[in-house]
Amino acid sequence: MSVRNAILGLLDQHPRHGYELRAAFESLVGGEDLWDVKPAQIYTTLARLEECGLVQTTSDLGEGDEPGRRIYAITPAGQAELAAWYQTGVENGHQRDEFFIKLMLSLSTGNANPRRVIQAQRSKLYQDLHSITTRRDQSNPRSELAQIFLLDKMIMHIEADLRWLDLVEARLDEVKRQPVPEPEIRPRGRPKKNDVMRKA
Amino acid sequence: MNLQLTLAWRYLNGRKLRTFLTTLAVVFGVLVLFGMNIILPTMLEAFQVNMMAASGMVDVTITHQSGGAFSPQVTDKLTGIDGIHAVSASLNRTINLPADFVDHDSARSDRITAISLVGVDPEAVQSLHVYLIQEGGRFLQAGDAQAVVISQSLADAYNVKLNDGITLPSVNGNVTLTVVGILPPRTIPGNEEVLVTLDQALLMTGQTDQINTIEINLNTTDETRRNEIVADIEAALGPDYKAGALEAGSEMFAGLKMGQAALNMFGALALFMGGFIIFNTFRTVVSERRRDIGMLRALGASRRTIVGMILAEGLLQGVLGSAAGLILGYLFGAVIIALAKAPLNLFIHITMGAPVVSPMLIATAVLLGVGITILSGLIPAVNASRVTPMDALRPSVAEVEYKRRTGITFIAGLALIGLAILALISKNMGLVGLGGIVFLIGLILVAPAFLRPIAYVFGKLTALLYARQGTGELAQGNLTRQPSRVVITASATMIGLAIIVALGGMTTSLSGMMDTLVHKSLGSDYMFMPPSISVWSSNVGAGPDLVSQLQTVEGVGDISTLRFAAAAINGSQPVSLLGINPETYPRVSGLEFQEGDSSAYTALAEGRNMIVNGAFVMMTNAKVGDSIEFITPKGPQSYKIVAMATDLLDAKVTTAFISQANLAADFDKTDDIFIQMNLLPGVELESVDAQIKAIAADYPQFTVIAGKSYIDQMLTLVKVMFSGMYFMLAFLALPSLIAMLNTLAISVIERTREIGMLRAVGATRKQVGRMITAEAILLASVGTAFGILAGLYLGYVIIAAMSELFPITYSFPIGGILAGIAIGLLFGALAAIIPARQASRMNVVEALRYE
């Protein structure tokens, strides 16, 4: 979603070549190592956009004997789409969390110590936080502020994860005492009447 | 250490108002102590300049222990002592001159108020002194009658030249003497010697064949040898004589000493109060800076560094305060001296010069000022050094709570009060002064036990007053929550008021006594007053002629006279002996008896009996019935005490009354120095007035006063004196105001954050202001209640102690109490104004941030 909208936004600025778009995107997010976008992704996205009529292409005759390249430009429909995107909030990322699965598994199966699981996760998060912090410290706020902002965002996410870990750890004993939610074994065939009643 | 001083200075600078108030306390103590102690030496010096004859170049001066006269034959005892170069016997008498006697100009103030009449043997005296007679004149010669040698300065004052006559008072009325020689002008004004022959001097003073001074020059300057010779001389003369300077007026000195003790007690109390204020300030300072101190400790400051830091602040304040106190004290002394000049001139007839400041006094005042400041800072400083570095790390500021073991302090307080009462019973003036302070400390220690109930009662009252705001309860709650701080604050008021009420009780009682005495002692129709009515020895009296002349006036009834002799007991303790006529004295004048009754008068006529006053009893510890041995010019004589009584004029001087017959027999004194007489019943004042005034004209040393008018004059004077005392009281109330203001301001500062909180939760400025005011008035009430109780008690005990000396009974100082309550509450309200404003104007946000 964000790459698609980024392309629309960059094309709204002025029409661009495909490779030019990729470079512009990278400088926008602060570097290829931060948000690596493959050329293929750019071109498939452009193709999809063109399909939807949000972008149109013109061929640019190269100077001299250079081969012609496609130049992408935004259509009025694309501009409308972009405007709508600016005006709506970004959907929060879905909470499909691998660690959560790990923790719940360790709690329900008992084949790992949940506390150790938490500790391991915390170590990992701190290591990440340490690395990002170091990276952030090495960035120059005069020329790389955008990059710093992105790093800050990561830092804050990790902070939130760490706080959440603390919260879970503090109430680990409580959650252990609660019965692990067992999946309901659904009898084959039609449910009996009282089952339906219970569900309601 | 440099750092400590820097910190101290910066901290003081940061809280200017508080620094000012605290330092003011020191200033005040030093001011009182220094000012008061300037006054006395100045008086003494003036006294000495006026009274004492300069002994010139004389090596040894011999006088009688009693200060009285003795036979010229005593000089015979000196013959044969090795090392004596020359001896001169003389009669030295100070003669007070009535006002305008010399210049006859009432507009100009008198430059010469007394002279020294010196009767000499012209030949002998010139072997000791060199007299530089100015051209044309000569020195005295043996057999000179009515001849006198005076200085140029005295001649100028009299406006006379060589061979002119000058008039001097004598026991036989005015005498005119011819100036035969004039000496160069004296450098020190006011101590004029008038040289006459011994015979002439005897004639003028109504004595026969007596001297009172032997001057001796030695033939060596070697110190050891001289001491040997002096020892030989003393051995030859016996214990009744002493070698040294002429000691006139030691009674006066004793009187002044007692005054000084009282003034010093006053100053000590003021300083004590100052110390108290400082203690309180430092207590707050330490709690305020708890975190700073903890941090310094964490950074490696040793305990001693911390103590040093707090004490450095004390030192700075002490030095500043003492310096300001010295300057203000000097001004204060100078002003008092200037104000006292006129009455002193009138009463004891001395003229005072510029204030006398001794380096010792400055040193003592500074030491006391600085010392007390540092001492007061010591407990808080030691407390500060106990602050652990952990305190710096804690986010919340803990209150400095002093270890209060209520039980122990209560018992200690009671013990101190007990000690103070013992001290008062001891009747020793020094101990009484100390006891007053001990008593107050005891009260402060006992106070916490009573605080809660008192605060409760007054709190309820205030709550009633401010029923709607609820601030009364809040104020009361504030008070009972921190009893130690409240006690300290209220104590400041308490001390101030205790002193006021105690002194108020004293003055009321004293003025009652003065009233009685004035009526009794001066109750006659006519009085012949000498220039000085408290230093009898410097007065020239009158011979028997005056009284016999007065008796011839038709309509004159009883005449009573006082005759004076200086005497000594117990070796050298000076006593004033007053000769009275046992028959007429009680009819014209009278004593106020403390022990015995008027039958004692008849006892005086029946042998060597005497009536003594309280000061005498205090000095000798004698009882009625005891016999005391006097050193008289004719050897030791025992007198038996038959009663104890006091008259107005001699209340504070060690005095014994004996019959005039005994005074003449044992002390050779027959001149009347004070005369009182009554007219026969039905005789009008106007009919005798002219005759009496005519007779008195020959005796200018006396001021003739019709008694009744004099009583009025005297009572007015007493009133003036007491209004002076009340002024002093007000003066003492001032530091108590400062103390209260200070402690209240500090209590507001201490609670800055809390007040900010109140404001934040919606208390209006008015409510906060009211709360502080209510608190101040509560504090003042607690202090006032205690202060009045303490003051009543103190005053009563002091008067009880004094009643051993004087015929005095305790008068309940209703006026003083009312004034005390008014002052206490008024000051409480006044003291609240600044802190209340401060509190209500406080910026809420800043207050909450306040650490």
Add this chain to the structure above:
Amino acid sequence: MSIISTQNLTKIYGSGDTAVTALDHVSIEVNAGEFVAVMGPSGCGKSTLLHLLGGLDSPSDGAIAIDGKPIAKMPDNALTELRRRKIGFVFQFYNLIPVLNAVENAALPVTLDGVKPSEAKKRAIEWLNRFGLGDRLNSRPDQLSGGQQQRVAIARALVAEPNLILADEPTGNLDTRASDEIAALLRKVSKEFGRAVVMVTHDPRIAAYADRIIFLKDGSIADETILEPQNGKNAAMVAGMMKEIGD
């Protein structure tokens, strides 16, 4: 060489029924140039540990050695001297003396040690310059921002050239940006100047600046994480992370 070494450090407050074990057999080592963060929920004993390390409080049991010297039984005077010369403190509330300016505050420990005022000032100015406070030398604490005040406090902690810096919630009173600055400064102190830094904090963001995090729980060490210095894997890690966050 280890600057701090503790064995079975135990601190019990109170006695009998009311006894509270604030620290329970804690053994740690901290080396020169190491930056250690101590974390844990409130009441876990992290402040107690710091106080014991600083000689501000004495342990109930166990041993502490600072610079190889045992301090558990040292008398007050010796501890005072130790604090003055071997340990620098940084507090949450900066605790600068309000009436002294930046230089005078920073110079305090050496001034207290009797160093000549001019020399003490010189040293303080050096440190303040290093920390970017060269233009605020004569400012009083109330004229400085929180971050600046804390920098003065760190200069003060270093002025006596101690080997050990103890910081108690040094960023507890600061906003995020100033907190980052202070944490970075403390890291610099350990890396560039080779001091051992022990910092108590509850802020993960700040703890991440350290080389090692010690987690205390109920008075004993619950966990310890060594944070690897940034390495080649880093770029990949960051990129992976972006996948999680971004599209």
